[in-house]
Amino acid sequence: MVGDPLLEVSNLRVRFPTRHGEVEAVSDMSFTVAEGETVAIVGESGSGKSVTALSVMGLLDAGRIEGGSIRFQGEKITRASPSRMRQLRGEQVAMVFQNPMAALDPLYTVGNQVAEAIRIHRDIRPAEAKARAVELLREVGLPDPERRARSYPHELSGGQQQRVMIAIALSCSPSLLIADEPTTALDVTVEAQILRLMRELQRDHGTALLFITHDMGVVAEMADRVVVMYAGKVVEQGTVEQVLNDPQNPYTLALLRSIPSPTISRDTLMPAIKGSVPSLLEMPSGCRFHPRCPRAFERCSVHEPPLLGLPRRRESRCWLHERPESGLLGAQSRTESTAGGVNSIESGATGVS
Numbered sequence: 001m002v003g004d005p006l007l008e009v010s011n012l013r014v015r016f017p018t019r020h021g022e023v024e025a026v027s028d029m030s031f032t033v034a035e036g037e038t039v040a041i042v043g044e045s046g047s048g049k050s051v052t053a054l055s056v057m058g059l060l061d062a063g064r065i066e067g068g069s070i071r072f073q074g075e076k077i078t079r080a081s082p083s084r085m086r087q088l089r090g091e092q093v094a095m096v097f098q099n100p101m102a103a104l105d106p107l108y109t110v111g112n113q114v115a116e117a118i119r120i121h122r123d124i125r126p127a128e129a130k131a132r133a134v135e136l137l138r139e140v141g142l143p144d145p146e147r148r149a150r151s152y153p154h155e156l157s158g159g160q161q162q163r164v165m166i167a168i169a170l171s172c173s174p175s176l177l178i179a180d181e182p183t184t185a186l187d188v189t190v191e192a193q194i195l196r197l198m199r200e201l202q203r204d205h206g207t208a209l210l211f212i213t214h215d216m217g218v219v220a221e222m223a224d225r226v227v228v229m230y231a232g233k234v235v236e237q238g239t240v241e242q243v244l245n246d247p248q249n250p251y252t253l254a255l256l257r258s259i260p261s262p263t264i265s266r267d268t269l270m271p272a273i274k275g276s277v278p279s280l281l282e283m284p285s286g287c288r289f290h291p292r293c294p295r296a297f298e299r300c301s302v303h304e305p306p307l308l309g310l311p312r313r314r315e316s317r318c319w320l321h322e323r324p325e326s327g328l329l330g331a332q333s334r335t336e337s338t339a340g341g342v343n344s345i346e347s348g349a350t351g352v353s
């Protein structure tokens with residue numbers, strides 16, 4: 001069941017200093033995650049997904065939040081103090097990263113590390129924390145958890161290490177779990193197991209999940225809603241059912257075409273999107289996707305399209321919405337009411353002529 005907004009990100013802008021000047025890695029990014037909901041942020045490498053997640057966690061190191069706001073349970077945390085963010089990370093928000101081996105300490109047994117995480121949040125005795133750690137390791141499906149608790153990280157497989165990371169993340173019973181490509185380093189069978197585990201844990205604990213991935217197949221399996229990012233900006237948002245069955249943006253369509261199927265290999269399909277995400281230092285004029293877009297026309301290289309409110313609380317950023325006769329994009333977007341807060345073709349608020 002999906003409840004009230006837990007996380008609200010509004011018009012977030014994040015910049016990094018580089019040797020060649022400042023770059024804006026995330027521009028005008030807005031989305032919400034409701035209690036118990038799974039929202040996927042999807043896009044290719046370099047689109048700003050991790051920077052968005054790190055902003056929510058208060059873990060941007062070199063980067064700065066230049067604009068917009070992040071609210072968690074109504075509290076504005078955009079510029080919260082490091083101690084408040086540590087407290088939130090300990091009690092309410094947890095994150096699972098791509099590479100568990102880098103996050104685990106090689107010198108301590110995994111049981112110790114889970115027990116330590118528990119003791120950060122709860123004032124309990126070491127023996128009790130160890131027992132609870134074994135319970136958590138059992139809950140995340142580690143075989144023979146009593147024995148495994150005495151193992152060092154390098155003695156576990158990649159999938160087992162990721163289960164340990166999930167146990168650590170769950171040790172504070174977070175209301176929001178952020179998972180940044182948690183299965184990228186795993187093979188396909190193990191990936192399926194970890195995804196199943198995360199779904200089960202989410203169902204059992206009612207945890208909201210912000211899931212970051214470049215893989216539309218994973219989105220289909222995990223998410224309630226999806227935010228598609230390209231070169232630091234949202235290009236499409238909607239429910240998974242809406243976005244996967246009826247994509248409104250050429251970039252989303254290209255990402256969907258890159259989902260491998262049992263009969264067609266990923267390599268054959270990937271050329272659906274030629275090239276790569278542009279460097280932040282050399283952003284193309286107009287629509288950021290236009291140099292790679294098979295549907296681009298003159299206007300796309302000159303003016304950047306706004307994020308348009310479409311029927312049924314969807315959003316998409318594409319000039320083709322002004323040409324519904326051209327296919328791909330639903331003609332209904334011009335005739336039905338639009339979501340509040342974003343530009344709409346109907347209102348004539350597109351910002352350019």
Ligand SMILES: Nc1ncnc2c1ncn2[C@@H]1O[C@H](COP(=O)(O)OP(=O)(O)OP(=O)(O)O)[C@@H](O)[C@H]1O
Nearest residue numbers: 016018025044045046047048049050051052062280
């Ligand atoms: N520490 C940094 N210093 C300078 N620029 C950075 C830094 N971290 C990120 N960026 C910039 O932000 C962009 C987005 O990075 P981000 O890691 O969010 O992408 P991503 O979509 O998560 O991709 P990936 O899946 O490869 O992690 C990068 O292409 C880079 O230009």
